[in-house]
Amino acid sequence: MARLKSVILLLVIFSLAGLALIIEPVNTAPVDFPSGDRDQYGQAEDSGEGDEIAIARITVALPGEEPAEEPEDEEGDKEEEEKAAAAKPSSPAGVLYSVYPLPASTIYTYEQMVKDLKSLQAAYPDLISLGSIGSSVEGRPLWSLTMGKGKKKVLLTGATHAREWLTTPLLVRTAETYAREYYRNGSVDGYPVRPVLDQYTLVFVPMQNPDGVILSQRGLAAVDPSRHEELLAMKPLRTDDFTRWKANIRGVDLNRQHSAGPNGWTMVRDLNPDNPRKPWYENYPGPAPESEPESRALANLIRQSSFELVLTYHSSGEYLFWYYFQDEYNVANYQRDLKIAQAISAYSGYGIHPREALHNRVRNFGAHLTAWAVHNLKIPCITVEIGRYTASYLKMADLPGIWQKTRALPLVAIRNLPSYRTSFNITLAKEPAAGGKVQGGGTFPYGTTITIIATPNPGYVFDCWKEGNKVVSKAAELQLTVTGDRSLTACFVETLELVLTASPEQGGELQGGGIYPRGSEVTVKAIPREGYRFKEWQENGATVSTEAEYTFILKASRSLIAIFEELPPPEEPGNGGNGGGDGGSGGES
Template identity: 35%
Template structure:
């Protein structure tokens, strides 16, 4: 006689997006389906339901959360109770409190009853159910709900699987479960396809077969036979209908067998052992006395050694044994079930009252800060001291709350006393964040790289049994397992947002790494070379174990920041100047001395600590942007040798720049340079520029963005310049503007020069490999000529004789006029009239000009 399970929690058990289906309604999409009979049977017994449109969708994959709902509702119908704390204590990390209430309750039930254990604390509810996992869940249900230990039974009988691909199951547990299903006749396929997903129809067939096996009567054990005879006489498949899952892979004979009627449960079949029903207390005088205790008033007690510990109030799933009667612990009494709850390490255990000895005094739990959690191995024990005696032993993975770590042991609270579990009996789920409870050294690619600070929270990517690892951008970091716990705290390591200009830097000493909040997360060892990902106004940003770490760049040095043989844009120059100023605050200073027409900052960087100062600038003319590279490479080289106290050329750089500082303005005309490098779309006033230029080809452009030639806008014989067409109006070159210093760029240089006691000025232009110098009465001044001659000697450039009668309004002329100090214009590279200088000339340019700044500084130090 078939058992009718009757109504359970809800009318539908397998489908969850429905309004309900009448009991006598038919599912409209199962006719002719391989699994029609099984679906119909479960539907008629109210174990499953359909969608609101009357469909069942038998070929759709079933998810893990749907299986949880199905089996959870089913075992509730068998009398199991939902854990009393299901809505306040989540069992799975990815089914949090305040989420789906039913899923929270049923997943808690299945977890405590040992049917759904998850993967290291994760249910993965939205994942499709794999066949190998389905096998495990069904075998556990048979064991825990019906007391049928299929695995023990097939091993006892020496049953051997005939499934050819069982090796594809990921571990021994899955292989044993699949074999148990085959032994019981719940599956009869030759290829099980362990990693394939389970459809809704397939699961219905599996469940029907399992419920049929659960109804079969026991019989005495069978005598020993050959393996084949054992299989023929003991396999439950010989006593019942073959499973309908996977029918499409069966022979015609097998398909016919699927349609065969299920035989009566009164038939004699192989014995399937029945599991014990939990702790059954005998009716004794001792029991009668025990039950006279008013447990509602008992707050603390000791537990009799050898007492079974159960996972829930259902008292079905034994998960441990209490081993030590000397401990007094707080207890909670469940009056409605006449059960007692004890707690160890934040985990609740249920015991029968006859195992509880009320304590004379109340045990009040000591207040301790929970550091985080660890997970035990399958078998573990909590002891009363490191290397001490057992308090309790457990037989399933358990999450424990840790209050301290000492001597390779985690400390957990058991009332007023402490319990200890060896680190070797635990692991950390690397899907959770990891918190370090003490400073811990870490390595990069096998070499010591630094230390993680106590309290640091990070995200690990793996664990090899001894070390945790983090792999970022192809680089692997490792640190030892001790002194870590799982935590719900956020790491605080924000995502790295890299700049377009990554640089390589090297730590000069052990260097602190912080979060954006200022919290210290670790240190980097001296001489460690890392990539600078980005900067803030005051710090460098590196990639630290997968997130953004903030460091004081003053603790680092560079090797080679500037790539001078390519375009240096205004944005790249701006970034690199900021990097230099953060790397070397002890001998650099960065100032924005003004803004261009379109608002781009004009930067000046000081290199050196000398009280005497000189000035150098570049890119006054837009198409001459290669001069920016000359100054940027000087900054790179001079700072490199300054910090190391080494020579550059024949100059001891630190000695020179401790006497005379150099102020570099690498880009005087940022709008014009941006236009020439990136085209009309890169500037705001592109329509005006196109009209001024008379063409879309802006490669020849020299002026600022308003069509004013900045090197004709200074107040040095400005009024003598005669305007002739086409340069009497804004143009791509030569237009002097409506007045001296009419432009914000020339104003910025003017104000900066007037504010500083500069000893000399060198401005870089291109092209022609010549040097202009001299103005009015200063034209033949000896010290001016001495500087020019020194520069000419190292560059090999020709010196153009001064011509006081020719008006220029150039910056070099104006500087000499107002400062009465040497100034010159250096024209680099071979002559080019209609466009930028080719970078093919870079080596020659740099070879000739690399020490010009040091020459100027040295000459100025003498004055």
């Protein structure tokens, strides 16, 4: 702690002297804090004694000078990279740097988001994948992060409006937290993560409007000079302050680019005198629905993906917008969506936008994403306004307080979907039906460990458990943890008898006879005894092989006879000659 105070004092002294300090962390390796060593915002708690601070490189530059760059030690860097790669654990890395340590005064940029998404995918490759749903006007990929194991899908979007970029680090932090807790089998505010991610796949689009975000954060310096006049004409004051910019880079409000029913977009364009009739920094609905690549990409994703729920994050009002006349065409949908909104409200403290207010201001909402998804696609879609209305925009300093209200919000919403389940069916079958018996199936709560058993009938043997076309186990007794519905089949194989007989019986020894599953590859072997030789294998009087070692596929029970021949006795010495006698020629001399 003393060293930390010294560093702070040094910073103050140099600042008063008008010198610029560049502080670069030398050791930026992720730190995995032990359980209980984080405060409620995810930061490491101060132990108050013996604290170690990260080693940093401090460069001092005089006013007006650029700090000198140190030559890169390429060999050293390469060696360090190789060591780091060798030391990288095969299991998920756990806590990354992500958005946790970013100072309150910083902005969360598109580049930082891309870096964080790639880090998350590298840390959790079995759970997280990255992609792009399309490109922005200026060609930037609209990144998506997909996580989870389930077939059902939920979409979370952020930064539809440029100045509402704080929704991006909020979603990235949400993704990281859920990935970490999934592998820890942990929970967030008491809501377990695994039951959700085993049933659902979450698709995050953290920044729908990257061009607008960059303009809002950096001003005209981020744009080609040829466009400066065009952009300045889209805002009230001709200054380089674009922090209030909501639209995309062409001055189109991406949350007024949809049409609930055939007239939703038209009402927003024609009936609301507050909406501009030309490209503007906010509220201009564009020349037509989905005229912009960013809104078109998101709409296509939703149309093609059969999402169970869409949560679209905005940043003004601490309200939930969920209603668009569901009760007029489907009471069940109305009750479904209201239940989700009420659950989110109870958890977060965010208010529910009153239905009556929408009836009075329908011309304002017919082009919103929520209205379009609810009305046209009949799926629950909730706009989550994460912060109070401010004169400028939310900053990183606002994130800790918002995080407290929202970190489990998607889990709460999903647990209130009609499709969310707490128990699952384990269905067992057998093939063929006469092959044997199975036991252990039924309906069980999530996380239950069960044992299923396959017992063959006489004339059969157990082969394997299959799920679809995939072999799950070769063990007849299998232990499972219930995480979803499963249908498993016990595969039995009919047994066949292979009878081997020697002819003559004393002619030799036989190997390979016995009971086999149908379809087995079998090798039989005939070993002649002394005085015999093997001739052939016969079946039903016909020769099937002349090889003493005979291999075949057993498709039916068989009776094979090994034919041996007796060898002729060896000739005795001296009995060969020229025809016998004592060797004499006869007669006396």
